[in-house]
Amino acid sequence: MKERIRVFSPATVANVACGFDVLGFALESPGDEIEVRRRNEPGFTVINKTADTVFPSDVNKNTAVVSLKAYLEHLGSEDGFEITFHSKIKPGSGIGSSSASAAASVFAVNELLGRPLAQTDLVQFAMQGEKAAAGVAHADNVAPAIMGGFVLVRSYDPLDLIQIPYPEELYCTIIHPQIEVKTEDARKILRKGITLKDAVTQWGNIAGLIAGLMKGDYPLIGRSLKDVIIEPIRSMLIPGFDEVKEAALANGALGASISGSGPSMFALSSSLETAQRVAQAMTKTFSQFEIENHSYVSKINKQGPKVL
Numbered sequence: 001m002k003e004r005i006r007v008f009s010p011a012t013v014a015n016v017a018c019g020f021d022v023l024g025f026a027l028e029s030p031g032d033e034i035e036v037r038r039r040n041e042p043g044f045t046v047i048n049k050t051a052d053t054v055f056p057s058d059v060n061k062n063t064a065v066v067s068l069k070a071y072l073e074h075l076g077s078e079d080g081f082e083i084t085f086h087s088k089i090k091p092g093s094g095i096g097s098s099s100a101s102a103a104a105s106v107f108a109v110n111e112l113l114g115r116p117l118a119q120t121d122l123v124q125f126a127m128q129g130e131k132a133a134a135g136v137a138h139a140d141n142v143a144p145a146i147m148g149g150f151v152l153v154r155s156y157d158p159l160d161l162i163q164i165p166y167p168e169e170l171y172c173t174i175i176h177p178q179i180e181v182k183t184e185d186a187r188k189i190l191r192k193g194i195t196l197k198d199a200v201t202q203w204g205n206i207a208g209l210i211a212g213l214m215k216g217d218y219p220l221i222g223r224s225l226k227d228v229i230i231e232p233i234r235s236m237l238i239p240g241f242d243e244v245k246e247a248a249l250a251n252g253a254l255g256a257s258i259s260g261s262g263p264s265m266f267a268l269s270s271s272l273e274t275a276q277r278v279a280q281a282m283t284k285t286f287s288q289f290e291i292e293n294h295s296y297v298s299k300i301n302k303q304g305p306k307v308l
């Protein structure tokens, strides 16, 4: 039996504008890179070998360990593991930093143990990591991180995850301003109730987005990438949000919104060239607000985590 394994686990964009808590997709890059080694005794250790990223090494708080414990408990295993982080998405970035780690550890150990569980069945354990990080076991980051592509959380109870086909030539631009927004905090500011009018608009858009992805209908995707419920509130935490979004649309993006709970913003485009132009325009606009930021342009990740 193998004693160690090194894996990559992808960043993810949750919500995708109109799909709060129910839709997300995975990116080819960036992601977390971890090595998992079986210990000779029970228990867990976390080693941070990243250059400058700070995240909890406390095994009760790190999402990689919390999710792994839930997975091992399910298997009735008392094995212990050492987890070494070689690279890490910045926590609080809005591109699924906590979920990439949660997905990475359960995927890695499931591989080490000879795949006792199907990949989709790992999502429920990674959700426990999200609960530790955000206070809520939302699945819209961990499900795409583990399954790849676009994943719809049709239901939480029972958990019903649907992979949504999408056009091959879809590219994502991410702009990450150097401010931190914790998901836990960004959830507390949301209104608890919504009007029927907003609900009708929102479910029209989420249905339109799913249909647009499945049909490869770019104009429909663009018309549907709208959020009248969450974005108007959370965008107040992102200086320059309206201008940066406008810059993305003016440069050919199909649509743009907040990635997860922010502060990162995402835009979808129908070609690499457009996605790169959109990245330049968004980053330039953020800079006008004197906010340091960096951008990523990525294809959609098809497979989820991979063994390195």
Ligand SMILES: Nc1ncnc2c1ncn2[C@@H]1O[C@H](COP(=O)(O)OP(=O)(O)OP(=O)(O)O)[C@@H](O)[C@H]1O
Binding pocket: 012, 014, 055, 056, 061, 062, 063, 064, 090, 091, 092, 093, 094, 095, 096, 097, 098, 099, 101, 102, 133, 134, 141, 181, 182, 183, 184, 259, 260, 261, 262
């Ligand atoms: N392995 C880990 N990686 C990153 N953050 C972690 C990890 N373990 C625990 N955390 C905690 O999770 C929180 C960051 O998660 P949070 O959901 O707020 O941000 P995110 O995952 O980058 O964003 P989003 O979920 O909006 O995409 C921080 O409080 C951090 O301390």
Ligand SMILES: N[C@@H](CCO)C(=O)O
Binding pocket: 014, 015, 020, 021, 022, 094, 096, 138, 140, 141, 183, 186, 187, 259, 260, 261
């Ligand atoms: N659906 C979650 C995603 C966090 O990345 C939220 O918006 O709070």
